[in-house]
Amino acid sequence: MGISSPGIGSNIPVDSIVSKLMAVESAPLADYDKKSASYLAQVSAFGNLSGALGSFQTALAGLTSVSSFQTLISAPSDTTVMTATASSTAQPGNYRVNISQIAQAQTLASTGYKSTTAAIGLGGKTTINFSLGTTSGGTFGIAGLPLGASLTSGGLSPGSLSINNTAIATDGSTRSARLLADAINAKSTTTGVSAKAAATATSATLFGAAGVSSFGNVDTSGGGTYKLTVGGVEIAAQGAGVAAGAAGGVTAAALDAALAPTTAVGRALADANITVTGTAAGGDLQFLNADGSNIAVAEAVEGSVTGGIGNSGTANIGSSTTAVGSITLVSADGSPITVGGTDPGKAGFTAGVGGAYLGASFAADSSRTSGNIVIDSSNNTLQGIMAAINKGNFGVTASIVSDGATGTNAKPNHLILTSSATGASSTMKITLAGSGGNPPEPDLVTLLGYDPGGVQNLSQKASAADTLATVNGIAVTSPSTGINGAISGISINALKVGSSSLSVSKDSGSLTTSVNGFVKAYNDLSGQIAQLGAYDPETKTGGPLLGDTTLRNLQASIRRQLGTSITGLQGTSLTNLSQIGISFQKDGTLSLDNAKLQKAVTNNFNDIAGLFAAVGHGSDPDVKFVSSGTNSKAGDYAINITQLATQGTLQGTAVLPAETVIDTDTTWTVTLNDTKPATLANTATISLPAGSYNPSQLATLLQSSINGVSAFANAGATVSATIGDDGKLKLASTSYGAKSNIHVATATGTDISAAFGAGASVDGLDVAGTIGGYTASGSGQTLTGSPGAPVDGLKLTITGDTTGSRGSFGFSQGYAYQLNSLAAGYLGAKGAITSRTTGLNNSVKDVAKQRDAFASRLSDIEARYRAQYTALDTSIASMNTTASFLTQQFAALAKQ
Structure with a gap:
């Protein structure tokens, strides 16, 4: 039976030996981990650097334009009357602004209609043209009828007339158009309405008709006397005992002779403001008073008299007639006028709301759009007309407003037309034309026909008006509430009628803030760079980017740019930062001398921008700087134009x-x-x-x-x-x-x-030419330097009317602009930081692959070690068994 566990048969600590051997074999893994951690630390450090550089670039973004350094403060004394903004071209100073009228758009309203969907007319095709322009001459108001005859004796009783809900002060002495006009004008500040009395004229047939005189020769042979007066001036007189037609008698011819301008009678009439037209002999004699005063024509007769006015050969018992004028109401702002009172008819008016252009003419404005709509059976309703007008988008908007009237005969719906723009040139003229030789639909003409110089079927609710103002006593006009150009470089926004002073001064505070912002942005970046590349001698440790070439190059590039004078500036003595108080400290940071900066602000306010922003100036005023690119180089460039841009x-x-x-x-x-x-x-x-x-x-x-x-x-x-x-x-x-x-x-x-x-x-042509001798491409009036040249991306607008040499153009890139471009180069997709970060991340991946490969080899080594020591363990165990057997055998032999 084999050994089941290493070391059991031989007592060799196989696992311990292999573990220790593998610890030695695995030592390089720590090096891989250390290298990977180093790379990752650098990636993190470059991330911090990228963030700091991004913040630096953000801080510089607002400092690369001229406007950041040349702002001015515009301070109205009354911000409820106006607001104002000043550009860099404005001149500091104090101005007095008086606003007498605010711009508004014209609004017209139709008469009432019962339904918004009912057909208007029979549906015949009608083209309606809307044009916008101005009115001239005439007035807007109401022309009154001749005053009531009873006015000459009883006057106009109190409360008889009111204008815009204000009672006009009249009484028994108000007996002429002139006196009534004076009473109305006394309230014009409140009503917004003035009155103009028409010239008073005696009847055109008083002394005859159709060219035939009706004035009979006066006969006082019967013992009577005769006297004729006009406006209180004695025109003719005849004593008793004078036969008709006798020498010295009163005849039509004698009247005409007496009325000659050079006679005593003629001069007396002139003094009474009475003029004479026509002749008595011709039957068209009239007397006129331009100021609207009454003209009384009276014949005073005593005893037996024949002849005189309208009398020939018959008895004259005396006569008296008084000519009374009329007045016209004029709205100051073109608004409708409300007429009321207990007896407005005596004043020549009808109670109600009204107003129209009187004696005016209309002229279309070519700068304003005009348009047409076609109305037929498909859209001849209020809603259809409204939709067609709004779809036209030609400067007029339409809506439908209900006045809330109810009842069987109520017609509450009104079509409201409003000019899309304000200004006197937004007055509407609406004309209608038929199609195919047919006239326009009469009902549509009744609804929409409107000509300020003619028939006005729509009523004006608000007139088209300009903003009217004076600036330091000079009258200015604007079609909108904005007043531009009255003061160079200053835009005024009129809010209401009134007066305000305007103070314009250099905004040194904003400029100082911008300069301080530049210094702070640099110091923040400098501190981050120092931290990332620093070395601590006490701990003998360095920053994660210590010795890194990218970091060193960035730091050196920034310092090199800040230490180089600006080139390409024309007409300025400021070329470096030290001239406005910015200088390097020993620790590499920047400091700002505020006293020196304020001196530069006082003496060179407009030149400071050139130290920070991209600036371009041409010797030809018609060559203007538009923008530049990252590859544009500062310098002076000759401009040569071979072709001017043209229009189609x-x-x-x-x-x-x-x-x-x-x-x-x-x-x-x-x-x-x-x-x-x-x-x-x-x-x-x-x-x-x-x-x-x-x-x-x-x-x-x-x-x-x-x-x-x-x-x-x-x-x-x-x-x-x-x-x-x-x-x-x-x-x-x-x-x-x-x-x-x-x-x-x-x-x-x-x-x-x-x-x-x-x-x-x-067709039109693009501008063509060269910048500094280098090729450039044209697009309209814009000439852009071609890639690969120092003028790459430099854009200029070329106007004027000459080709050939157009002088020189100086282009400079201020410090903020240069550093912003430098930062963009490091942070871009192909920038140095991006490249280094990509390389480090790739290195981390390579180290990981190497570590994985080495770890894989360690498994094989461990397996080999275990196999070897297991075999050794088995051999020793076998030998131990043999030794034990032999020992036993030898012991047995010894016993034998």
């Missing part, structure tokens, strides 16, 4: 006539800034309202119609239409470059040749 155009060849007629149902297909291959969204069909247009109106119509296409607007594509000095129409894409193009084709109706003749489209 369609140039007309025919001089436009005085009027161009656009037929009904005219549509043109427009392709704007199309690509290769073509993109469907870059082509649209526009509808042109039928009508007769002068050249300026035609240009405005085309520009606004094309710009009103929502697909074009969404893509940022617009056009400009202009009439040249030669009278020809030119249509141009506002974009520049090879992607700029405009093509127009006739779809239906009037042919495009009516506007352009035989004109052809010409």
Whole structure:
């Protein structure tokens, strides 16, 4: 029977011997583990370095732009009136701003409708055109009727008239349009409504009609007397005993002679503010008073008199008539006017809410979009019209509002139209046209027809208005609540009517914070680098990256960049950090001398940015810096332009006539800034309202119609239409470059040749040229340095109108910009830290493989040891058995 357990037969400690032998054999495993731990410690250390460098880069990100160092503080004294922001181009100073009007959009409302889904009209196809523009001339308000005749004797009793719920102070003395206007104007601050009295005029038929005089020769031969007065001025008089037509008698011809401007009567009338038109002899004599005062025409007769006004050869018993004027109410802000009171009819008005443009004209604004909708039997309801307008997306939004009226005959639903933008140029004009020679639907015209210079079937609830203000006494206007350009580099946001001062000063606090942020970011990184690569002589231990070349190279690169002066700066004396108080300490950190920094802020505020950010300045003001790339090198580069960027155009060849007629149902297909291959969204069909247009109106119509296409607007594509000095129409894409193009084709109706003749489209070109003699690629007006050159990634905008040499362009990269780029290079996917971390991780994997292979060999060694010692154990056990047997045998032999 064999031995079942090692050492039992021989007493040899096989397990102990093998275990000790394997402990010796396994010793290299600890080396593998130690090497792996070392690599992992370095990976962790590089992770810490990466984090610190990332934090450094984040801190620098806000310091690489000029705006971080050239901010200004704009402080209004009254922030409820306005707010303001200042850019780096603003000039410090103090300004006084007075805001008298806030911009608003126009709002129009229809009359009431019972249902929002009931058909309006018979469903005939009607094209409705919306255009936006400005009104000029005239006023917005209510034109009153002539004042009641009883006003001249009894006046206007108190409470008879109210404007916008404010009672107008009238009484028995309010007997003329002028006095009523004065009473209304006394309350204009409260009501927002002023009054203008129309000129008072006597009846056009008072002295005749149809060119025939009705003034009879005065006869006082019967012993009577006659006197004619106008506005209290004696015009003519005739004593007793004068026969009709006798010398010195009062006749139509004598009246005309007396009314001459150079006579005493003429001068007296002028002093009374009364002017004369026509003649008594011609039967059209009238007297007018421009200020709206009453004009009383009276004949005073005593005794027997014949002749006079409307009297020839018959007895004149005397006469008296008073001409009374009318007034017009004017809304200060174009809002509806509410008229009320106990007897507004005496003042010439009807109680209620109203208002319309009076004597105004409308001019479309070519910079604003216009558009068309088609209404037919499929959408001729309030809801359908609202949806069509909103879908058009051409600067007008529609909604339906209910006024809450109830009852059988109630019509509570109103279509509300609002311009999408504020400003005086957002006033609407809505025209309607039929199709196929048919007129537009009358019910749709009643609903939507609106022309500030004509019929206004919609009522204006809010007028289109600009923001009006003065800045240091200079009047400024803005279509929005933002006022830009009034003060260079400053944007003002008007909040309400009022006054405020505005202080603009250098934001030295933000600049100081930015500089301190730079110093802190560097010191934080420097401390992390020192910790990772440090050596402790007491413990004789080093940091995980002690002696690492990547760490040393990073540290050396940062210090080298900070110690090098900035090149490429033009017109500045600041080229290094020491000039603003930043210097290295003995321990390698940076310190900041705040006194020296403040001195630099005071003397070189605008130049400090160049020490930190990427800055570009050209000697040609039309060559502007856009951006740079990581491979762009600082320096001065000569700019040479061989081709300027151009716009895609369609140039007309025919001089436009005085009027161009656009037929009904005219549509043109427009392709704007199309690509290769073509993109469907870059082509649209526009509808042109039928009508007769002068050249300026035609240009405005085309520009606004094309710009009103929502697909074009969404893509940022617009056009400009202009009439040249030669009278020809030119249509141009506002974009520049090879992607700029405009093509127009006739779809239906009037042919495009009516506007352009035989004109052809010409596509735009990209800018072309060199930067510093190196090739550059053009895209629109942007010229970009080509890869591989020092100007790689340098982007410049080239405008102006000259080719050839365009001067020099200085480009510099400040310290923050350089260090940010350096950090990006170390942290990028192919950066040094990433490469080192990848290499270390691969080394850990290799060590793991080597350890696994060695561990596998240890198993074989242990098996061999066990086999050898087991065999030895067996041999010794066998020999022990033999020895025992022999001993027994020898003992037995000895006994024998």
